[in-house]
Amino acid sequence: MKKKLAMVLAAALSLSLLAGCGDSGAKDSTPGNQGGEGGDLPAMTLSIGHNNNTDSLMNYVAEEIKAGLEEKSGGKLTVNIYPGGSLGSESDMVTSCQQGDLTFLISGIHALVNNVPEAAIINLPFLFDNVEQARKTFADPVVREELNKGFEKCGMKLVTLGDQGFRCLTTNKEITGPDSLKGMAIRTLTNQDQVEAWKMLGTNPTPIDFSELYLSLSQGMIDSQENPYDIIDANKFYEVQKYLTNSNHIYHTISVNIGTSTYDAMPAEYQKMIDEVCAEVEQKAFQKCDESVESYKASLIEHGMQFVDFDEIDGMRETLAQRTSGMIDIVRKTVNNDTLVDAFLAAAEAAKAE
Numbered sequence: 001m002k003k004k005l006a007m008v009l010a011a012a013l014s015l016s017l018l019a020g021c022g023d024s025g026a027k028d029s030t031p032g033n034q035g036g037e038g039g040d041l042p043a044m045t046l047s048i049g050h051n052n053n054t055d056s057l058m059n060y061v062a063e064e065i066k067a068g069l070e071e072k073s074g075g076k077l078t079v080n081i082y083p084g085g086s087l088g089s090e091s092d093m094v095t096s097c098q099q100g101d102l103t104f105l106i107s108g109i110h111a112l113v114n115n116v117p118e119a120a121i122i123n124l125p126f127l128f129d130n131v132e133q134a135r136k137t138f139a140d141p142v143v144r145e146e147l148n149k150g151f152e153k154c155g156m157k158l159v160t161l162g163d164q165g166f167r168c169l170t171t172n173k174e175i176t177g178p179d180s181l182k183g184m185a186i187r188t189l190t191n192q193d194q195v196e197a198w199k200m201l202g203t204n205p206t207p208i209d210f211s212e213l214y215l216s217l218s219q220g221m222i223d224s225q226e227n228p229y230d231i232i233d234a235n236k237f238y239e240v241q242k243y244l245t246n247s248n249h250i251y252h253t254i255s256v257n258i259g260t261s262t263y264d265a266m267p268a269e270y271q272k273m274i275d276e277v278c279a280e281v282e283q284k285a286f287q288k289c290d291e292s293v294e295s296y297k298a299s300l301i302e303h304g305m306q307f308v309d310f311d312e313i314d315g316m317r318e319t320l321a322q323r324t325s326g327m328i329d330i331v332r333k334t335v336n337n338d339t340l341v342d343a344f345l346a347a348a349e350a351a352k353a354e
Helices: 004-021 057-072 088-097 117-123 131-138 140-153 192-200 210-218 229-234 262-267 268-302 316-324 325-333 338-353
Strands: 044-049 077-082 104-108 154-170 185-188 204-207 224-229 242-245 250-259 305-309
Touching: 004 229, 004 325, 044 057, 057 104, 057 154, 057 250, 057 268, 088 154, 088 250, 104 154, 104 242, 117 140, 117 192, 117 250, 117 325, 117 338, 131 140, 131 154, 131 250, 131 262, 131 268, 131 338, 140 154, 154 229, 154 268, 185 192, 185 210, 192 204, 192 305, 192 325, 204 229, 224 229, 229 268, 242 268, 250 262, 250 268, 250 338, 325 338
Parallel strands: 044 077, 044 104, 185 204, 185 224, 242 305
Antiparallel strands: 104 250, 154 224, 154 242, 154 250
16 A cells, blocks of 8 residues: 555656646755755645545645645645545555655544554543533643654654544434443444543444445444544445434544654745644634534434434433543553643643633
8 A cells, every 4th residue: 555655646746747847937846855046946746645535624624735835835836635545544644644755644633643642642532521622722832742742753743733523423223321332332443542431331342444334334243433423424324324423522633744854854935834824724624613513413414313412311421421531541551641641631621611
């Protein structure tokens, strides 16, 4: 898969160079070349990879970055987007981003825990009452600084965050209370902390690659899965799942990363453009998410899913939070950064108190 990714990006680069041959302003699209007559910036082709569909919130972030960079650079930067895992798995794309073959990787940070232990801070379930609390927590200066350090140790720079709201449970078994989860076969991420959290709730968690999830649900290999509403809708899980919930158990944070070596080799002007555009996109992404979450939920219900409101089940959230309270110690061990964990918990508490 890594060979495929390199070939795809190399082909795109070759086409961009050919297209620029007739343009005296286009120099070399190699990131390290700052040649340019009269101090002109070099023409460069950048790439963005992610594993979501083109109508997802993740792709919206990619499109906004593309539009912002191409506009600010006056066309000197060309940005190509590769959605839907077309460049391989997230693990493949992490490696390509670290090596500079892929410029930007957009991913849920839960998928990066094996590479960035600090990203495991997201594995604390039932911590937030709403997305505003979660966003304020991640905006805390100490939290952001410690996360940045973690990504940099992995060879990537965290340039912005976004979200897709909360991850929510869907099932083929009716949920009437906390004990309804016991024995339920649920697909989880390949993320040991989240596997442990689901075990605490009495489920039978089974890590399955996302590409195999629809088939696994349709064949009855598992009873349930959990994802943000936009991913549930885009992948038509309403065809193989009966019940939709607002479990809101995990805040689904998106990170936009660029390889440290790629960023450091760019002209300072391009670095500034990236920083500015990504800061603008962060706020746009939050707004877009807020505008679309309810519409995705409505779409799922229109497609026949029955909505189970956890807020209407007496003691549901309180019981699930209590049963997973031991996750703080587990996550603290995974993150291996007390400064980050303490700052994160303190920021979350402060956000709730507002």
